[in-house]
Amino acid sequence: MLKQCVFSTVRLLGVGVATFALASCSSFSRVETPNQNKRVNSIVVHFTAVDKKETFRLFQDETKSVSAHFVVTEERIYQMADLSARTYHAGKSYWHGRHSLNDTSIGIEIVQEVNCNQREEGTHKFPPQVCVYPDFSPKLVNNILKALDKIYHYYPDIKAVDVVGHQDIAPLRKLDPGPRFPWQYLSQQGYGAWYETADYLDEYQKLSDTTLSQTQFLQALTMYGYQDVEPLYQAFLIGAFQTHFTPDKITGTVTKESMAAILALLKKYYPEKYEQITATFSTENE
The missing domain is CATH 1.10.101.10 (PGBD-like superfamily/PGBD)
Structure with a gap:
């Protein structure tokens, strides 16, 4: 029976960057430390505000630094990144004591065209924009549920209160996914929070x-x-x-x-x- 060997790279004192490998034919042992947390603990829902073609153009443009793990349309669910990867969907954000949620969240972008008037820059008037929000179609909602189901397959411990919208985590900058998003229905299906x-x-x-x-x-x-x-x-x-x-x-x-x-x-x-x-x-x- 072959033994599995573990190789460790050791830095020699006084030898600059020189290293050598030590082989130890012993098995791995796992000892849990309490000083750790889950890297992914939230899901952020967005709408793209633009059509599918423009969404993919933006997400595949290396100069834009914008992306998400999933792009959801009525027809399909497109996975744009591995669920262990960090994507650029949240930006400057905050939720439950954590800043910069790109590091700790999964992003879902829903292809939903939304028309808004020009944002009043430099003012603090609420609301900053007036938008026309269409309803989310049944096909779109069904695919959103499928995307959530896949995420929970990998991260089953994400809490209901940590399924949020972009506006929840960045209220001074964002309006998505908007007032038409069916949060209550999603909660009834087991995803996200809603009150009794x-x-x-x-x-x-x-x-x-x-x-x-x-x-x-x-x-x-x-x-x-x-x-x-x-x-x-x-x-x-x-x-x-x-x-x-x-x-x-x-x-x-x-x-x-x-x-x-x-x-x-x-x-x-x-x-x-x-x-x-x-x-x-x-x-x-x-």
């Missing part, structure tokens, strides 16, 4: 006698995973949350609907944080 209807209605009812606090709402958003931003940009952050979880009411200011939604989300996914934030509500209203 009963919890939402219960929280909404409780708010009838409560003064809405934007400070508490923003605190709840950071508990859930969103980045804290300067007051000048808070409307963009609130709008990002509303686009994802209350798409029928996007105002950029705290509403009963958005407050009820974030509380219901915390209650479902982070019960300890829910108890913490609702305790402050009681104190404020005593």
Whole structure:
């Protein structure tokens, strides 16, 4: 029976870069260290805003530095990179204490043409653009689910709250995948987060006698995973949350609907944080 040999390269002291190989005919042993984490722990969903031809032109242009792991169309799902590779889809971003999510996420680009007016550069007006968002077709949604299924085959431990949109992780820059994206339906199929209807209605009812606090709402958003931003940009952050979880009411200011939604989300996914934030509500209203 042949023994497997492990070769180690050793640097000799005082010999500059000279090295030599040592062979040890012993087997590997695995001893786990607690000082580690998963490299991939989130999925970021985008729309391309342009057609398939332009999408592939951009993604295959070495000068553009833009890419994703998957490009999804109605007809097919195109895998553009290995799931262990780093692609350039998130840019300057933040989620759950992590910056630059290209390093730790899988990117899904959905070919969905969206028309917007010119962005008002240099202003802090919300919304920065007015867009016409078409519905995502059933065929497109079905292929999105297939892409998610493949990702979870490789990374089954990605949490529901870590399936997010580009706007969630970069609210000052991005608007995708927009208010028409079927987050609730995807959650029903086992992908991504959504609140329980009963919890939402219960929280909404409780708010009838409560003064809405934007400070508490923003605190709840950071508990859930969103980045804290300067007051000048808070409307963009609130709008990002509303686009994802209350798409029928996007105002950029705290509403009963958005407050009820974030509380219901915390209650479902982070019960300890829910108890913490609702305790402050009681104190404020005593």
